[in-house]
Amino acid sequence: MRRFKLFLDFEKEARWLNEMASEGYDLVGKSFGYRFRKSKPDNANIKIDYRLFKKQADFVDYYTLFEDSGWEHLAGTKSSGAQYFKKVSKDADEDIFSDIDSKAGRYKRLSQMYLSLAISYLPILVALVTTKAIHVEAFFNPKQLYFTPGLWDKAGADFWGAFLFETPFAFFRGFAWTAFPIMIALCLIFSYKAEQRYQKIKKS
Known part of the structure; x- marks a missing residue:
């Protein structure tokens, strides 16, 4: 079974995963959804860390350390960021974090990741603007996006057939670029929220 959810709070995410486990659904992976x-x-007692690794060997050492301490690594890769662990030993501690700093640190890393994403999208947006690939005027005159000769002189079925055929292409030409400012805005918002969560835990 696959479920799709978005969390910016690791504690809420862990509680949801524990609730799923109590209903008989074990987490086995997370890539495109859970x-x-x-x-x-x-x-179950599931906890979540957030770490990125440059080398596979470092990643293996990381989750092996937790598994040696009684926590099974359920999901996560060296480049996925989120790492999911489940307590499997009665002798293991109740949490994978030993102090407030390490518990809060995952939110700092998450905040930095979203900020890096926002910055990486900026050159693409600038390139689209400087090369005039962005048709801002299309918001005021969408007809400019239709290239079918004589389209607006057609009538009846001829018009609707040509209009409906070209509309998806016209939409892509004129508005696909809006995905980049939207992504930049979302990444900045997510970065800010993660930073807030980091500060809150540090002060607790």
Whole structure:
């Protein structure tokens, strides 16, 4: 089973995953959404860290350390960021974090990741503006985006057939670029929220 959700709060995400486990759905992976396997209801204790690794060996050392401490690595890769662990040993601590700094640090890393994404999108947006690939005037005169000769002189079925055929291409020409400022804005918002969460935990 696959579920799609967006979390910016690791505690809320962990609680939801624990609730899913109590309903008999074990987390088995996360890439494009959360992937669950039907199992017996489990009173699970799932915790989430956030780390990126340049080398696979460093990533293996990282999750092996947790598994040696009684926490099974459920999902996450060296470049995915979010790392999911489940307590499997009775002797393991109740949390994967030993102090406030390490618990808060994952939000700082998450905030920096979103900020880096926003910065990486900026050159693309600037390039689109400087090369005049962005048709701002299309907001005021969408007809400019239609290239079919004599389209606006057609009538009846001829007009609607040509109009409906070209509309998806015209939309892509004129408005696909808006994805970049939207992504930049969202990344900045997510970065700010993660930074707020970091500051809140540090002060607690």
